[in-house]
Amino acid sequence: MRDDDPVDARLATRLAELRAERGWSLDDLAERTGVSRSTLSRAERAEISPTAATLNRLCHVYGRTMSRLLGEVEAAAPAPLLRAADQPVWEDRASGFVRRSVSPPHPGLRGELVEGRLTPGADIAYDRPPVPGLEQHIWLLEGRVEITAEDAGYLLEAGDCLRLRVWGATRFRCPGPGDARYVLAVVLP
Structure with missing residues (x-):
């Protein structure tokens, strides 16, 4: 282990x-x-x-x-205030993706905020959403990111926001030259 x-x-x-x-x-x-x-x-x-x-x-x-x-793997239940230093971070080193749970989910709430960071060349493909019909708002803070959702492609630049409901495959790709950093607002259907 x-x-x-x-x-x-x-x-x-x-x-x-x-x-x-x-x-x-x-x-x-x-x-x-x-x-x-x-x-x-x-x-x-x-x-x-x-x-x-x-x-x-x-x-x-x-x-x-x-x-x-x-x-669910965090030691304590989420508090109403979560300091930046205490926000859980998970990294997929193989793909160049870092994910920070800015507002961890709560059983009584439907929304959550996530900060994502992709290194140049990072390319993550999801063949299905974790929950069908999941609502996502992707607000790009820095860099550029290409997002494909069910055969539609979008190039986001700093300040752009993409809103979608996810039913099928999605793909996030950072064309560079620098990192892409974004806020993902997730709302359960």
């Missing part, structure tokens, strides 16, 4: 719990997600940190947003 990142260790435990709660084997989960049994097993043992795309597939079968899943 990786001891260098406690969030990865807690995430691994929670992923294993979610699968066990449903009575699914690793083979069952692999069939439902399209993720290899080996990758799922290694993620549940914290030998690897799942990529953003893999985590998205897991969130889809478990009916959670990524923020909600990551919020």
Whole structure:
């Protein structure tokens, strides 16, 4: 098990719990997600940190947003005020994506804010939303990002905001030359 990142260790435990709660084997989960049994097993043992795309597939079968899943691995329930230093950060090193939960989800609320950062060349494709019909508002603060949602392409530059309801595949790509930093407002349907 990786001891260098406690969030990865807690995430691994929670992923294993979610699968066990449903009575699914690793083979069952692999069939439902399209993720290899080996990758799922290694993620549940914290030998690897799942990529953003893999985590998205897991969130889809478990009916959670990524923020909600990551919020579940935090030690305490979210407080009304969350200082910047205490906001949970998760990184997909393989794709160059850093995700900060600015306002972690709360069971009684439908919205959440996320800060995303993509390094130049980062390209993340999600084959499905974690929750069908998820409403997203993407406000680009810095850089440029190309977003594809269900065959429509958008190039966002600093200050632009894209609003959409996600039913199918999406893709986020940072063409550079610098990082892209954005605020993602997520609203459950």
